[in-house]
Amino acid sequence: MDDNSQKGFGKTQSKTNIPAKVHQFEQALLSLDRLAAERVLIDLSDSSVTPSQYVEQIIVPALDHIGSGWEQGEIALSQVYISGRICEELLGKILPSGRQSLQPHPKMAIAVLQDHHQLGKRIVHSVLRASGFELIDYGAGITVNELVDRIKRDEVQVLLISVLMLSSALLVEDVRLQLDRADLDTTIIIGGAPFRFDENLGQEVGAHHTCLNATEGVELVTRLAGIEK
Numbered sequence: 276m277d278d279n280s281q282k283g284f285g286k287t288q289s290k291t292n293i294p295a296k297v298h299q300f301e302q303a304l305l306s307l308d309r310l311a312a313e314r315v316l317i318d319l320s321d322s323s324v325t326p327s328q329y330v331e332q333i334i335v336p337a338l339d340h341i342g343s344g345w346e347q348g349e350i351a352l353s354q355v356y357i358s359g360r361i362c363e364e365l366l367g368k369i370l371p372s373g374r375q376s377l378q379p380h381p382k383m384a385i386a387v388l389q390d391h392h393q394l395g396k397r398i399v400h401s402v403l404r405a406s407g408f409e410l411i412d413y414g415a416g417i418t419v420n421e422l423v424d425r426i427k428r429d430e431v432q433v434l435l436i437s438v439l440m441l442s443s444a445l446l447v448e449d450v451r452l453q454l455d456r457a458d459l460d461t462t463i464i465i466g467g468a469p470f471r472f473d474e475n476l477g478q479e480v481g482a483h484h485t486c487l488n489a490t491e492g493v494e495l496v497t498r499l500a501g502i503e504k
């Protein structure tokens with residue numbers, strides 16, 4: 276299913292100093308040095324660390340820190356942009372591309388709601404697919420009305436939403452309201468930076484479940500599908 280070991284990811288190595296690696300990875304991104312960034316990930320490959328784990332432990336914190344630097348005016352938007360592009364490219368190499376045998380599960384879809392930050396959705400989609408779940412991908416930038424129309428048409432039972440902008444996170448409430456009005460009991464699972472930073476936000480916007488990372492997403496979907504673990 277996953278041939279990452281052939282690409283250098285997944286070698287055996289001893290203990291890794293994660294904070295130091297996050298710093299090195301961040302510096303490589305800010306220097307716009309894709310090869311150096313890739314080397315950090317290859318170097319930290321460890322038999323006990325899975326690719327999904329180093330996405331969570333290295334890529335997400337490095338980008339969070341870059342985002343804060345941009346907010347404080349220390350980093351240019353162009354650096355954030357290139358950092359995003361480099362990570363997108365690396366994710367293509369790291370993330371599992373295959374799929375386990377399909378598990379029986381409710382009809383599911385994933386979308387980035389009125390937002391173009393796509394890395395989180397890409398990770399969640401790929402990890403779920405690798406775990407045997409099939410999802411309709413509505414892409415990024417979809418509006419509330421478009422999303423609700425698609426859910427009705429496709430009879431989606433579990434909707435996964437990713438958002439990174441606070442303004443987009445607040446729109447989840449409209450999705451929930453429209454689904455309730457249409458008498459649909461679609462389960463809404465949300466994730467993304469605003470929900471990692473404010474643990475009550477998910478409930479406030481009417482989501483049924485909030486996930487902090489892709490692994491939590493897989494665990495939750497597995498539970499909702501009633502699959503024994």
Ligand code: B12
Nearest residue numbers: 342356359391392393395437440441466467468486489492
């Ligand atoms: C990279 C980046 C960009 C890139 C995006 C590249 C791309 N292809 O996605 C570019 C440069 C294009 C960009 C643009 C902008 N950005 Co930007 N960006 C970021 C940055 C630095 C990292 C985001 C990221 O990719 N993180 C890595 C991913 C993997 O993490 P993640 O999405 O959180 O996903 C993880 C979990 O949350 C979870 N997850 C996520 N979704 C879901 C869903 C489900 C169902 C589940 C189970 C789990 C789950 O799983 C993932 C793995 O753990 C953030 C900073 C931050 N702290 O997030 C700012 C940030 C999100 N951006 C911000 C802003 C303001 C913008 C711009 C408006 C800037 C501008 N003036 O143009 C534009 C708007 C773009 C748009 N319309 O959407 C702000 C938002 C502030 C706010 N309060 O809303 C942030 C927070 C920066 C900041 N600190 O100010 N950005």
